[in-house]
Amino acid sequence: MMKRTFLSRAASVVAMSGLTLASALAADMPPAGYPDKPITIVVPFSPGSATDTSARIIAEKLGPRLNVPIVIENKPGASGTIGAAFAARAQPDGYTLILTSSSTHSATPALFRKLPFDPTGDFVHVIRIATIPMMLVVREDAPYDSLQSLVKATQSKPLNYAYGSPTSQIAGATFNTVAGAAANAVPYKSQPPAVTDLLGGHVDYLFADLSVVTSFMQSGKLRGLAFTGHERAKDFPKVPTILREPDVVQRFESLGMQVSPNTVGEHKAFAQKQREIWTQRAVDAKIEPQ
Numbered sequence: 001m002m003k004r005t006f007l008s009r010a011a012s013v014v015a016m017s018g019l020t021l022a023s024a025l026a027a028d029m030p031p032a033g034y035p036d037k038p039i040t041i042v043v044p045f046s047p048g049s050a051t052d053t054s055a056r057i058i059a060e061k062l063g064p065r066l067n068v069p070i071v072i073e074n075k076p077g078a079s080g081t082i083g084a085a086f087a088a089r090a091q092p093d094g095y096t097l098i099l100t101s102s103s104t105h106s107a108t109p110a111l112f113r114k115l116p117f118d119p120t121g122d123f124v125h126v127i128r129i130a131t132i133p134m135m136l137v138v139r140e141d142a143p144y145d146s147l148q149s150l151v152k153a154t155q156s157k158p159l160n161y162a163y164g165s166p167t168s169q170i171a172g173a174t175f176n177t178v179a180g181a182a183a184n185a186v187p188y189k190s191q192p193p194a195v196t197d198l199l200g201g202h203v204d205y206l207f208a209d210l211s212v213v214t215s216f217m218q219s220g221k222l223r224g225l226a227f228t229g230h231e232r233a234k235d236f237p238k239v240p241t242i243l244r245e246p247d248v249v250q251r252f253e254s255l256g257m258q259v260s261p262n263t264v265g266e267h268k269a270f271a272q273k274q275r276e277i278w279t280q281r282a283v284d285a286k287i288e289p290q
Contacts, residue, residue, distance in 0.1 A: 034094055038069040042090075042098040044083025045165065046076040046190035050132050050209040055099045076189045079165065080104035085116035088123070100125070102167050102274055109279060120272070132209045133229035134171055135239070137222045139198060142205075147179075147226045147242070150205060154181040159204035164191035171207040171228065173285035175242070198222070 039062070043055045052074060059070035075083030084104045090096035100123070109119060117123075136147070144150040153159065154176075161176070161183045163169040168191065176183050186203050188194040191212045198206045199221060206213075210233060216222040217236060224239035232241055 031094075035066055035068045037095060038071050039066070039094075040071045040073050040090075040096050042083050042087040042096060043072055043074045044076065044080035044087075044098070044100075044104050045074070046192050047074055048192035048212065049076075049164075049190050050211040051099055051101055053211060054129055058099070078189075079112075079169075081112065081115060081117070084119075088117035098123070099129075101165075132211055133227060133233070134168060134207050135210050135213055135217070135224045135228070135233070135236075136175070136205060136207050136226040136242070137198070137213050137217065137224050138205045139201065140220055140223050142223065144205075144225065145223075147240070150225055151179045151181045154183050158182045158184055160184045160186050160202075162186045162188055162194035162198060162203040162206045164188040164194040164206075164208065168194075168207045168209075170281050170285055170287065173287055174281055175207070177285050195222075 041055045041059060043049070043052045045051045052072070055072050059072055063070045075086045077083075080101070081104065084098065084100070087096060087098035104119075109115065136150075138144050138150070144153060150159075159182075161172050163172050163185060164187075169185065169187070172183075172185065175181065183204070186194075186197075188197070191206075191208045194203070194206055195208060195213060195216065197203050199216070205225075207228075210227070210229075213222055213224075214235065217224055224233075224236055226242040227233050227236070227239050228242055230241065233239060
């Protein structure tokens with residue numbers, strides 16, 4: 001049965017806080033007295049991921065306002081589909097929410113032949129938080145000082161690039177296709193473990209959410225070679241935006257970086273459009289569904 005959602009009091013508080021959350025419930029109106037017990041926010045990625053950080057910010061705001069504990073439950077694995085399936089199977093009573101992303105609900109249909117949940121039917125998106133551009137990073141001691149030098153290096157010896165989410169997988173594959181880079185993809189459950197292996201020298205480069213690699217760049221452990229935002233990152237103005245490269249603009253323009261709509265109807269349309277975009281990006285990058 002398709003689950004319905006309503007703009008619950010919790011979601012309204014999030015909207016006022018400038019954050020975003022999705023709530024799956026069985027009715028259009030909240031039951032009397034809601035909420036009267038702890039609320040769980042499912043995070044389909046590991047602690048330290050951008051989604052996890054956002055969820056904890058939301059929990060910090062929601063708990064005191066709703067006067068109930070907000071529990072963060074990390075369910076990483078299988079590109080976020082384990083957590084999404086867990087939330088889809090939860091009792092639709094408003095006490096299990098999920099913080100979704102372009103990875104879990106837009107990119108996965110292009111990467112998996114069969115999903116353990118219906119991105120369209122099992123959830124109704126309430127509102128979108130914000131956009132998180134990606135950064136292509138290498139170790140600080142890596143011999144690549146520019147995007148061009150990285151690409152040139154792959155042409156003499158295939159490198160290994162890591163990804164920890166469907167969006168970073170497609171971003172990396174798209175970059176390799178457009179730039180003509182020869183590299184082997186190494187998958188991880190989420191982005192933090194991928195960063196750990198990059199630091200340890202087990203992979204050569206990584207596309208990751210900016211929020212995941214910011215502290216490592218600030219401490220001098222990682223170096224950014226390219227940014228996927230339309231403008232340079234405020235904290236890293238020396239890193240060029242890949243969207244200034246004419247042959248890359250068309251591919252990366254649609255990676256979920258637009259200003260978000262704020263109504264349920266607009267967001268539903270946006271999510272559908274994102275599924276179409278990510279599917280096409282996966283086809284262009286020659287990624288075979290698993």
